[in-house]
Structure formats: C-alpha cells, structure tokens
Amino acid sequence: METISVLEDRKNQISQKGRDTFEMACEKKSLAGAVSQRACVFCGSRVVLYPIADALHLIHGPIGCASYTWDIRGALSSGPELHRMSFSTDLSETDVVFGGEKKLEKALLELVAEYEPKAAFVYCTCIVGIIGDDVEAVCKKVAAKVGIPVLAVHSEGFKGTKKDGYKAACDALFKLIDLNRKPEKQIPLSINILGEFNIGGETWIIKEYYRRMGVEVVSVMTGDGRVKDVQSAHRACLNVVQCSGSLTHLARDMEQAYGIPFIRVSYFGIEDTSDALYDVASFFKDAPQIMERTKALVQEEVCAILPELAALKKDLVGKRAAIYVGGAFKAFSLIKALKHLGMSEVLVGSQTGNKEDYALLREMCDPDTVILDDANPLELAKYVMEKDAHLFIGGVKERPIAYKLGIGFCDHNHERKIPLVGYEGMVNFAKEVHATVTSPIWDLVPRKAFNRAISNKG
Amino acid sequence: MLLRHTNKEIKPRESLTVNPAKTCQPIGAMYASLGIHNCLPHSHGSQGCCAYHRSALTRHFREPVMAATSSFTEGSSVFGGQSNLIQAIDTIFTTYEPDVIAVHTTCLSETIGDDVNQIAIKAVKDGKVPKGKYVIHTSTPSYVGSHVTGFSNMTKAMATAFSKSTGVSNGKFNIIPGYVEPSDMTEIKRVVKEMGIKPILFPDTSNVLNGPQTGKYKMYPDGGVTIEELTSAGDSIGTIALGNTASADAARALDTRCKVPCQVLDLPIGLAATDRFINTLRTVAGVNVPASIDLERGQLLDIITDMQAYLYHKKVALAGDPDQLIPLVEFLISIDMMPVHIVTGTPGKDFVKRIEALTADLPYKVNVKAGGGADMYLLHQWIKNEPVDLLISNTYGKYIARDEDIPFMRYGFPIVDRVGHSYFPSVCYKGGMRLLEKILDLLLDRIDRDSLEETFELVM
Numbered sequence: 001m002e003t004i005s006v007l008e009d010r011k012n013q014i015s016q017k018g019r020d021t022f023e024m025a026c027e028k029k030s031l032a033g034a035v036s037q038r039a040c041v042f043c044g045s046r047v048v049l050y051p052i053a054d055a056l057h058l059i060h061g062p063i064g065c066a067s068y069t070w071d072i073r074g075a076l077s078s079g080p081e082l083h084r085m086s087f088s089t090d091l092s093e094t095d096v097v098f099g100g101e102k103k104l105e106k107a108l109l110e111l112v113a114e115y116e117p118k119a120a121f122v123y124c125t126c127i128v129g130i131i132g133d134d135v136e137a138v139c140k141k142v143a144a145k146v147g148i149p150v151l152a153v154h155s156e157g158f159k160g161t162k163k164d165g166y167k168a169a170c171d172a173l174f175k176l177i178d179l180n181r182k183p184e185k186q187i188p189l190s191i192n193i194l195g196e197f198n199i200g201g202e203t204w205i206i207k208e209y210y211r212r213m214g215v216e217v218v219s220v221m222t223g224d225g226r227v228k229d230v231q232s233a234h235r236a237c238l239n240v241v242q243c244s245g246s247l248t249h250l251a252r253d254m255e256q257a258y259g260i261p262f263i264r265v266s267y268f269g270i271e272d273t274s275d276a277l278y279d280v281a282s283f284f285k286d287a288p289q290i291m292e293r294t295k296a297l298v299q300e301e302v303c304a305i306l307p308e309l310a311a312l313k314k315d316l317v318g319k320r321a322a323i324y325v326g327g328a329f330k331a332f333s334l335i336k337a338l339k340h341l342g343m344s345e346v347l348v349g350s351q352t353g354n355k356e357d358y359a360l361l362r363e364m365c366d367p368d369t370v371i372l373d374d375a376n377p378l379e380l381a382k383y384v385m386e387k388d389a390h391l392f393i394g395g396v397k398e399r400p401i402a403y404k405l406g407i408g409f410c411d412h413n414h415e416r417k418i419p420l421v422g423y424e425g426m427v428n429f430a431k432e433v434h435a436t437v438t439s440p441i442w443d444l445v446p447r448k449a450f451n452r453a454i455s456n457k458g
Numbered sequence: 459m460l461l462r463h464t465n466k467e468i469k470p471r472e473s474l475t476v477n478p479a480k481t482c483q484p485i486g487a488m489y490a491s492l493g494i495h496n497c498l499p500h501s502h503g504s505q506g507c508c509a510y511h512r513s514a515l516t517r518h519f520r521e522p523v524m525a526a527t528s529s530f531t532e533g534s535s536v537f538g539g540q541s542n543l544i545q546a547i548d549t550i551f552t553t554y555e556p557d558v559i560a561v562h563t564t565c566l567s568e569t570i571g572d573d574v575n576q577i578a579i580k581a582v583k584d585g586k587v588p589k590g591k592y593v594i595h596t597s598t599p600s601y602v603g604s605h606v607t608g609f610s611n612m613t614k615a616m617a618t619a620f621s622k623s624t625g626v627s628n629g630k631f632n633i634i635p636g637y638v639e640p641s642d643m644t645e646i647k648r649v650v651k652e653m654g655i656k657p658i659l660f661p662d663t664s665n666v667l668n669g670p671q672t673g674k675y676k677m678y679p680d681g682g683v684t685i686e687e688l689t690s691a692g693d694s695i696g697t698i699a700l701g702n703t704a705s706a707d708a709a710r711a712l713d714t715r716c717k718v719p720c721q722v723l724d725l726p727i728g729l730a731a732t733d734r735f736i737n738t739l740r741t742v743a744g745v746n747v748p749a750s751i752d753l754e755r756g757q758l759l760d761i762i763t764d765m766q767a768y769l770y771h772k773k774v775a776l777a778g779d780p781d782q783l784i785p786l787v788e789f790l791i792s793i794d795m796m797p798v799h800i801v802t803g804t805p806g807k808d809f810v811k812r813i814e815a816l817t818a819d820l821p822y823k824v825n826v827k828a829g830g831g832a833d834m835y836l837l838h839q840w841i842k843n844e845p846v847d848l849l850i851s852n853t854y855g856k857y858i859a860r861d862e863d864i865p866f867m868r869y870g871f872p873i874v875d876r877v878g879h880s881y882f883p884s885v886c887y888k889g890g891m892r893l894l895e896k897i898l899d900l901l902l903d904r905i906d907r908d909s910l911e912e913t914f915e916l917v918m
Binding site: 404 | 472481500513523534566569600602803
C-alpha cells in the first residue's frame, strides 16, 4: 500500500481536518478511468421507486439493467410483492436497429393484463435514449387503454449521475401525485415520510413512532409503498425528508404545487431520531398534546436502550471507524451514533456530498480525520491502513475490501438485513458494530497473528 | 410469496423477459479480464454498468472486484467516447499501474459506434500506453448474447492480442476452462498436471477471486495468466477448449492465428464428460492415465453405486449456462435421474440440439428452451405443470424452490447467498463427487424431513 499516490486531479477532493484548510472540491464528474464507487442515473431512479410494491416496474432496455437490479434491495413489503419481480423488454440487436416502441407497448399490455398493477413505471435505460424510442408516447397510449397511470422514468444512464436519477424518480412520483390532484381536504396532523425505503422494516419502526405521537402518516415515499398512498400525498400537512439527497427535489415540487412545507431529518442514532420527532411535533404547534406524547416517547425509548448500549460500549471505547457512504447526510448521523459508542472516526467520505456537507463534516469530525469525496478503493484502503481503523462502514463494494484488510465491517447501505433507524435501530447498530469489531477472527489476520507470535515468544 | 405472480397457464411471450436466466455481456468480459495477472478491466460506457458489474461479481465471489469506467456523459454519447477512453487509459496507467487494460464495450458505446480498436491505436500513438504495457479490447454490446458471450469474446481477445508463433514449441497445452468458478480452474490445472502435461490456462481466476485473507489489500492479486504465458500460447502443442459457448471462439482464433490445433470438448462435469476430457488429454499428449486419476474416477463411481437407489428417477429442473448444463444433464441421466425442464437465457440453437440429442433415448420428452423467453418465469410455469424433486440453478431459483417446496441446489452464476462455490470445484471426478454429495444431501434431507416418526431411520 505504501506506493499509492493520490491522483493530481483528486488532490482537492481529499483533506485532513486540522491540516488542510482548503474548500473541498466536490460534485465533480468522476475522472474517466477512475475506479469510482459511483453508479448511474438509472440506478438512482430504480432505488427510489423500487419499494412501491403494487406498481409494475418495467425496465426498457437490454437484459443487464433488469438482471442487476432484480431484488437486490431489502425493501420489505407488508402486502403485494410485485416489485420483487424482474421485468425487461430484453432488447436485442434488431430492436436496437428498428426501435423498441412496439415491443414496449406489447410488454406493458401483457404485464398489465397479467398482474393488474395500480400503476406502471417504465425505466428508460442508456440504449433507449440513444435509439430514441418515444417512451412518453407509448406510456400515454397504454395508460389510455388500460386506465392506470403509466409513467416514463427518464433514467438513461449517461445523462448525469445517480443524483439525476433521484430527480427522475421524483418527477415520476410528482406526476403520479399530480394525476390524482383533486380539491380534497387536507388531512389534519398528517405528514408524508420522504426518502425512507423500508430496508429491513425501517419504515414500520418510524411509522409506529408517529402513530404513538398522534401524527397520521399519509404516505411513505417509497418504503412499503402503495400507489394509492402516494396519490394522496398532496393532502398531508408536512413533508418529512430523511434521505435528502434523493427526495428533496420532490419535497420542493410539492411545496410549490401544494404549499406543503418540508423539513430534513435523520432517524439514525439517538439524537437525530429524537430531533426528528421533536421537529415534527413542534410543527404541529396547535396540537400541544403531540409534543407531550413525543417527550414521553423519547424518554421511554431512550431509557429502555441505554443500559444495553452501555454494556456494548465497554468493548468499543477508543475504537476507530472509517465511513464511506452514498449521501453525506447519513455520515453526519453515523458520526454521532459512533460517539455514543465511545468510538471515533478516522475517515469519512461520501459519493455525492456538496460543499456545505463537507464543511459541516469538517466541523463535526475529530482532528486529523480524512475527508474524502468520490473515493476509489485504493484511497479507501490506504487511509484505513494508515489510520489503523477497526471498523469500516460502507456498502457492497467496500465489504470485501474491509475484510481483506482484516477489519470489521458494517453495511449501512441497502444490503443490511436489520433495521438501523430509531432507538431499536441504534441498539441493532451497536450490536452489529460490536459483533464485527470484537470478532476473534481479526486476531488471526497474518500481520496481527505474527505480532502476537513474537510477543508470546518474548 | 412470489408464488402468486406465476401463472400456470403458459402463453407465448414475445416482448418480455420475466425473471431472467442470464445477464449481459460486459460482466462476462469483466470476469474473464480478471483472469489475467496485473490486469484492470475497463468498461467503456456509463458509470452504472461498471458499478453493477463490480457489485454483482463482488456479491458472488465476496472479493474486491476492481474495474475502471469511461464515465460517459451526455456529451460523450453525442460526440463519441474517444476522448473519455484516451483519458481513461492515461489515468489508469499513471494511477493504478496495471500491465494490461482490458477494455470491453457496453450497449451505449456500441450503439454510438465507438471504434475501440482505432482509439486504442491512437492511445499508443499519443504515448498514453507505457512501454511493455498493453491495451486489449473486445466488443460486448448488452443486446447481443449474454454474460457467457461476453466471457467468450474477452477470452478470444486475450488469445488474439498476445499469442505469437515463434516456430519453437514450448511443449505445453493451452487449456481454456470457460466460464467456471476459480475453484474449477484450479482443479482443471491440477488434473492436467497430474496427467503429466504442462498447461497454459486462460483465463485463470484462481487465487484472484478466491484469494486468501492476508490482512493486505492487493489491487492485483497473485493469480491470473501472465502476458508471457499468453504470448507463448502461440507456441503450444495444442489447445483444448472446454465448453463450446465460452471457449471455442478463442481456441479457433488461436488455431487460425498461430496454427495451434484445437479441440472443443464439453466441460468435464460428471463422469462421462470427465472421461472424454481425460481421454483427450491422454491421446493428444501421448501420456498414460496415472493411477491417481483412476482412483478418483473409481471413487466417484463408488458413491454412485452406493447411492443409486436414492437417485432413481428423481425429476430435476435446471437453469444455468449452456456449457454447464449440457454435461450436467448428461451426468444426471447417467446416474438415473430425470432432467425434465431445462432453460438457459443464453441464446443459441446448438444448446437445444445437444440437449435433445442427450435426452433422445429417454422415455419422456424434456422441456428445453434457450434465449428469448427462456427465463426463470417459464421454468417456474413448467414446474407448476410438472413438479420436480430437485431444482438446480443460481441463487434466483430460491424463490421457486420456496414457493413449490422443492430441494434446491445452488449452481452457476450468481450465487449470492451461500459460500463454497469459489473454493470447491464441480469439475472433473473430484467435482463430480462434490456435486453428488450436494444432490444426495438434499434428497436424503428431504426424506428425513418428510418421514413419519415410525419410518424415520438412522441408517440410509
């Protein structure tokens, strides 16, 4: 690892707190040839819309895009599971030459007849953008024929970054809501939960808190999602946005169209969860009982988990963590959650952070923490080793890197199996961190086993 | 839960694939490239393709998978990806220092008509490729073939990019192992060496994608075929290509280019196919089959003999890649099981013909389909109409197995919910023993699970 140098072009995307004072460069396109951990527009759209379980998700393109996104996210549904099927127009060479519109229309009609979905999303992939299929026209035609909303999701992979995919998904969601726009009355004391995807059942935990507070959840976008709920979203009083990177765009559109204000929250960790619930409670000033109930809820929940956290913390105090996640907002929460466990962070990075995010990160982090934008595996490995981290928090591509280096790993992306939000999520997180950091396997990693053998001899 | 989404009534579907039994070319090319030592695969297209392929390979192998991307934007898709690729080549050689960059295209770069060959030549002319370093490439549009086709194309590119004929024999045999697990490549090498033959195996992902835990991160693990070996492949005595779909093109290209005679065999899965492999090795190299190999064959046969009563007429449904399915079906028939439903998403008429020939003497007609419409959904429909005792497929078969309560053997690509596949082979006699052990475990576990209290037995 000692030979690794940082690319000249990337120097301003890496800084160390206390040493470097320059403003982080970010929101740059990745350099061609970089081993980037980033994905594409299609990926962004697909992850946002995926959990709507009673909608049809048809991927218009060659087979790969459908194969790679077939049931890879653990977004749970309490009812229908149509979202877990993989539907593709499986474009072949002739379709690329002669166009795929007819095939798309046929596929849609077949699928709607077979499954009677409540709405259909048609994802446009790279190739569709290039061959110029008029997907909008096909969707319109089919919608008129079958009487359900059929929405084109403009997610051609090359048209930007994953963030642009979020926007395309937001546009589709907004359209779905707007198609149903009627002079319906606002639902009192109600919210929409935005940017929550029910990984491992997280939506259910959050909804239960709001139920106990006396706040009605009109829709969750898109965890355990249903078309009908999404279509009622314009009747809520407030939008509560968790994954701000993905759904702030929709919140803004809804504010403009329906006058629904929005707040940004996070449900990871004790402070952020409590802040989120208090923020919602204080929004409903005219119903002071909500704040009363919220205070009671927070007190009850926090008291319930503190003993268990304290027990786990004993083994974790002083351990060092590296964090590399998609959105920077998640990193903020993780830093706070780690502090609760007595841990520090030595590396924090994100794929899509902006200037304000990095400024805030620098403020929050411990001295000497390495802050990275759009990192590659070499950089991640280099700093993890240099800083001698005990834990890596990341996603699917980071997991084997951490394990190869011989340190613990915690998935904070879509492959996790257990809920990490809210108070019980904090306990789950602590348990998972504890399980991996204290695993005896790390003592058997060659460099450590060798050191131990020497010290035993001595 | 997914049961309700599968309709028993089979209607023709022309425009739709549901739950695919294949994926696209570039991932196969990426996997093959990882079988070259010090090689960085490069995806010429949008970032997403590369990210998906890396994630999919990472989930299957549980190893870091490195690959770079041209990071196409809207501009590149209008004006062409030449500048992206040239910059990528420059970036990769200066930052990641591989010996080889193996470029594969995507549907995007193919459709806009990027000429990667010309771009690679320009990169050399522009001085972007350091001396002693190489850029190889192949064309892998996602709307043609499948992941197996992509693997085949990249393997062919390896042969044609490097091999040279000096006129002096190296005394070795080229073995092209096909789209198999790293463990299978190790096993094939072992058996070939056991026969007293020196192999040049390519691609070779053993120790690359099933490497040891070392506490260190290596961008280029120790395994992989070297450039010297690939160059020398033109001086080999002969080539044995295993699997028509994934390996034949490379072998034939090598024959055309360097006059290295080739034979295309089935993958040595099961008894008969391994016999043919061993026999071919014996005849082409003029060697005797060592007692150690005979012993392994005898052991495989012994397990079958001991357990044949439990294998008798058990119906099997299979989904997978053509090169694996052909010998696997042959193996199942030879141990008295009954393959009844077979799908592969990889298109190709030969596959159906081979399966029909293999099953011609059976007292029933098999359901077999390849390419368009041959997906896991169809397989599920077939199973609903005629239930089976065992399902063999990649991890995605678990939905069908759960819905229909069928014993399920994970086999093929991808397997993302179990380990072992990349460490233990399924080829040659040893691999046959492992396959058989897995099949028998499943069948016997089922008998145990379903027996009544009074028929639950200790000895089986």
